[in-house]
Amino acid sequence: MKIYLANILTILASASTVLCGGYVLQDNIIGSGFYNAFTFENIADPTSGRVNYVDQATAQSQNLSYASSNDFILRADSWTVLNPSGPGRNSFRIRSIKTYTTAVMVFDIRHMPEGCGTWPAVWTTDESNWPNGGEVDILEGVNNLAPNTATLHTASGCTMPSSRTQLGTASGLDCNSATGCTVHFPTTQSYGSQFNAGGGGWYAMERTSSDIRVWFWPRNGAVPSDIQNGATTINTDNWGTPAADFPNTDCNYAQYFDAHNIIINLTFCGQWAGVVYSQDGCPGTCTDYVNNDPSAFSNAYFDFGSLRVFE
Secondary structure (H helix, E strand, O other): OHHHHHHHHHHHHHHHHHHHHEEEEEEEEOOOHHHHHEEEOOOOOOOOOOEEEOOHHHHHHOOOEEEOOOOEEEEOOOOOOOOOOOOOEEEOEEEEOOOEOOEEEEEEEEEOOOOOOEEEEEEEEOHHHOOOOOEEEEEEOOOOOOOOEEEEEEOOOOEOOOOOOOOOEEEOOEOEOOOOEEEEOOOHHHOHHHHHHOOOEEEEEEEOOOEEEEEEEEOOOOOOHHHHOOOOEEEHHHOOOOOEEEEOOEOOHHHHOOOEEEEEEEEEOHHHHHOOOOOOOOOOOHHHHHHHOHHHHOOOEEEEEEEEEEO
């Protein structure tokens, strides 16, 4: 009887650990599995970039996307000189088929797009109800300028407290879609060529009804064991202080955030990269650079080891 009771207590303790601070793996997307989990969006760029988002058949036929057993590649065209009056540079925009609310998303990224004119992003949103359904930018930046930024975009009325527990530095507390509430990460290893030089790393975003948090761990850094070892259960309470923390102190998440798809895309110039292009130290004009220097985009690609979603 004592052994039996001890076993019950052990099971209950394990269950309590998962329920109180942990999550269980729901989606493990690796290699060609990305093609089943995502659709390619052949649409006009909402940010007015010098880009042409292609469909999956085109992406694969032009070698802009390919997969192996443990790699998934998304890249821009790096060989075509563009007609100034024609379409923009061929690139990718993919959207997850599933939507998520309370979840933890862990992205194992070995390489991200880098270079002047680039604007890569990994983010979540409800495209059909933007900005009212909210947006969470997990990885985003322009013109190879580190560090990474994490940002919320919402309808008006959602704000962040000036003081909160995070490693990054806040820039703007109003999450209104026109500006967003942004956090700059504490390390330049979190973005662009410096990220790539270190072999990449992991980004994780936790969304609950009370908080949205984003972590980053470089490949050669102190990575939580459940992340590094690919565990089927995780406990975010053991991950330490996040790079970015967005509490619901002054933002009713049920009002401002719908169920979200995951979006991964690379655009050029447009409403951010193009606007700050010169001040970021890039040559000439953004549009001319994207049109005329295809070889400059040979490193404009994502290499994903996996995407793991826990609920």
